[in-house]
Structures are given as C-alpha cells and as structure tokens.
Amino acid sequence: MNEKKVREAIYCMKSFADDTVCEECDNYDRCDHTMVADNARTAIEALEKQLPKEAVKRSLVKDNGIVVGPVGRCPCCNEIIDDTMTVCDCGQKIDWSE
Numbered sequence: 001m002n003e004k005k006v007r008e009a010i011y012c013m014k015s016f017a018d019d020t021v022c023e024e025c026d027n028y029d030r031c032d033h034t035m036v037a038d039n040a041r042t043a044i045e046a047l048e049k050q051l052p053k054e055a056v057k058r059s060l061v062k063d064n065g066i067v068v069g070p071v072g073r074c075p076c077c078n079e080i081i082d083d084t085m086t087v088c089d090c091g092q093k094i095d096w097s098e
C-alpha cells in the first residue's frame with residue numbers, strides 16, 4: 001500500500017460520503033468503477049492498522065543479565081520493533097501489553 005493508493009482510496013471513499021464528485025477524480029477516465037472495491041480494500045487495510053495488534057516473536061533484550069526491554073516483530077510488516085514504538089513505521093499500531 002503506497003501513498004498514491006491511499007490518496008486514491010480516500011478520494012473514492014469521499015465520493016461515497018458526498019464530499020467529493022466522482023467525475024472530478026484524476027482517475028475518472030481510466031476508472032471502470034470497479035476501483036471502488038479495490039479502494040475499499042485499501043481503506044480497510046488502513047483502518048485495520050488502527051487496531052493495535054500484539055508484537056510477534058517477542059523476546060526480552062538483556063544487557064549483562066539486566067533486562068533492557070522487550071523486542072519483537074511487527075505483525076504487519078515483520079520489522080523488528082521495541083516497546084518504545086507504539087506505532088510501527090508501516091502504520092500498524094502495536095500492543096505491548098501482555
């Protein structure tokens with residue numbers, strides 16, 4: 001999901017909400033209006049990231065036997081994250097509670 005796709009999806013969703021006119025969309029000529037389903041999927045994907053998900057493959061980082069803090073991987077993009085990150089770079093909210 002890239003920024004352009006997200007912008008398209010937002011525009012498309014707005015046309016449902018009457019905020020925007022479908023015919024004024026940059027993609028109007030190219031659009032066969034099946035994009036609505038695609039854009040709905042993009043919107044759902046973005047919304048799902050708003051729901052915190054637990055970090056996966058969690059482990060505790062130790063330094064000389066002292067626990068520094070938990071690390072894990074983002075359930076969405078699989079990046080390594082630590083518990084100072086409540087939102088991954090990919091936009092996924094992270095739940096560090098147990």
Ligand SMILES: [Zn+2]
Nearest residue numbers: 074077088090
């Ligand atoms: Zn991520």
